[in-house]
Amino acid sequence: MHEECGVFGIWSPVKRAVPRDVYLGLYALQHRGQESCGIAVSCDGVFHHLKGDGLVGEVFDRPGLDRLGEGNIAVGHVRYSTTGGKNHNNIQPIVISHMKGNMALAHNGNLVNARSLRSQHELCGGIFHGTADTETIVYTIVSERLKVTATAEAVFRTMQQLQGAYSCTLMTATKLIAFRDPNGFRPLCYGKTADGAWVVSSESCALDAVGAKLIRDIDPGEIIVFGKEGVTSDRRLCGQQRSLCVFEYIYFARPDSIIEGVPVHQSRLRAGHFLAKENPVAADVVIGVPDSGIDAALGYSQESGIPYGVGFLKNKYIGRSFIAPSQDMRETAVRIKLNVIAETVRDKRVVLIDDSIVRGTTSERIVRLLREAGAKEVHMRISSPPFRYPCFFGTDVDSRENLIACRLNSVEEIAKEIGADSLAYLSVDAAHRLAGDTGCTFCDGCFTGRYPIDIPEEQGKSKFEQPIQEE
Template sequence: MLAEIKGINEECGVFGIWDHEKAAELTYYGLHSMQHRGQEGAGIVASDGMELKSHKGLGLVNDVFKQAKFDHLQGRTAIGHVRYSTQGGKVIENVQPLLFRAQTGSMALAHNGNIMNAYKLRGQLEEQGSILQTSSDTEVLAHLIKRDGQGINEETIGDALNQMVGAYAYLILTENKMFAALDPTGIRPLSIGMLGDSYVIASETCAFDQIGATFIRDVVPGELITIDDEGLRSTRFAQQQQRGMCAMEYVYLSRPDSNVNYVNVHASRKQMGKELAKEAPADADIVIGVPDSSISAAIGFAEESGQPYEMGIIKNRYVGRTFIQPSQALREQGVKMKLSPVRGIIEGKRVIMIDDSIVRGTTSRRIVQMLKEAGAKEVHVRIASPAIQNPCYYGIDMSTRDELIAANNTVEEVAELIGADSLAYLTESGLEKAILTDNTINQGLCTACMTGKYPVKEEGKKEISYTGC
């Protein structure tokens, strides 16, 4: 099964705003707030009610739009996207939103997630005469909607979505409407906000705070939102299933100031640290966290254990996240450039190092090595999530079991490989205690990468798209 996987998947962010005089500019700021979700490409498509206009490119949001003239993106409606590429995927054709022009009406698509049966759907479309221009899942939806010359409306979009298997949060823009859709299991986050009388849709609520919008509610799994001059309407294209929100959104992916399924990410990470301290204490002098996504958990661990929290590692703010770098060589070099130990704090100390996860192990090994080179007597690694032992088929950069260190080694072997004096992971029950609260709507997590329990399955062959979103 694993040999049939077509590539490494990815994580992305989408943003859209309806009926605002500065739609493109606000989309830029929304994308900037979600830069952590993708660093390899960004784009915006705006509508003035008559025509869709696009600007996109490879690189960070600031780089892509440094020379952009927002006058070109005139209009009161816009959608945007940030993505990162994988091996073979870093091409301008795959940067979103994808724009499709037709005599019967144009549309732009932005997608976060991964369509598991995209390879099969592409084959069917090609047999029927479609010529696809990208290797992205997103293009498949456009062809399904427009197949046989159909119009772009709730019915055709719903029919197209029902042919897809996987995880997806979509934004679709036409000249005079904007649509938002979430897969029936709700694996990816997608929220609705308001800025005055303008509707805003975003992958993370931190984007609302960035532009001064107010959070209204999350898009419900299996829901199709339509926004036009008559307002916002909600229909269903599929029956809502048990929620399977991606646990890694809380563990690593989302910004700490975002709320995911009505749960604050920082608060959940802090509670992960507290649960970890209960489950796997260590005799040590100080607790430190790996910046940035592990700081909240480290604070929680220290509070629960009574051991002092210290800033033992500092981060160079001008270097991106190593988890989403497209090659192993860049990941390892990125660690050296990004993180530095604080010798005056850790020298001669027994250190508890809190990290959010271990995927391939290369980053953890380098950090432990840096701490010991800086004089740490012992380094006890505590991971604020269960061990990642299974591929993700829903859009995160973990697509083969071979690359996952915990899938091929015992806990003791992983500790030895990364050079730690001890290693422990948070249990699945500890993770659920930290995230699932009374405020969580339609509770449920996707922990497939940790447990192997996949909430969405594709019958027959396990076919993964070329590049995901």
């Protein structure tokens, strides 16, 4: 299982070192993508950009940021690729020049009709340089921009043609435009700094990084334009049922972020409470797998009364094994990423909390580490339902034959394969209650196979072989 990407954008009323603001924002969003990153800046309509493979701190050194200079507007992106693999032309933001100006786009999500849209552009002479569906969005916006007088109107017309998930920041010579698909699969919010700069981000934690105050989430279907004229909102495509990816609360987002008005930390504590109510077990200590399992472990401990303990030391210099690009790299990362604090688990019955089990290889390794450290029993509890179906909206859930919950027939068989004494998952019903009574509704297609929008037959049949690159 791979993915998430992070987008960031800033519009300032005065010329300033906006690339450095984006740099800080991308650092805060690094957890959403560790494969590549990029920044594009507009200085009086002249675009400069810097992109590369690697982490934010590796791609952007001080000389590189200095070369980007100052400006009024900038957008940035951290990326994790899925089906298409590495391709330098896929690194975002995608920057282009067209007959009506310059444009830079950063995108988080995945289109389910990217193939058909791309084919339409190619039949009209469009030449694509990469395999990302982000490039398809750019082509469509440019095509519509040639017919209308404003980029925001071109975005509106483009959104009527797009199917799937997209949360985007778009930079023109004078404006920053943020838009989100009508289902709201992926998060997007905006805020304002004390000196009057407007900031857009995938998560509110990146607003904090640049000293911006969160104003609100951008609503599903909404287009917001930031410019000298102020802030305008186009809500003509709003009103559909929200379908935020539930895994944003379970795993993807940083716990200090606020999504749809709900602190992510709070939702994970709630998941732990639900787990303890649904799946009690006699044990001596509750531990969480760093980082996203820790909050749920605290919730499980609070609800069950079983003491919480720090069971693992995490190597802070290793990225998320969940989104390492290959299985070999994932397994290697687990070996050097976590070390058991033996005093916490030796001769004890341990409740081990993690956010998910995908293939099972990582879970098997973690359970084995606990047993080698002297744990008497290991009872694994998962703060999400089992993965049984592919995701088409920006999270590359592996093909069904590689999902352990599909490959094996029962929870008991999964527990045996990973070496746990018992195993239990969060129920789908409980997952839908992670946001409390806010009324936030979720996409749970990867758990249930029920998707909020129709999936084109061709996409559904060949999801894992298609050359189109999901972002």
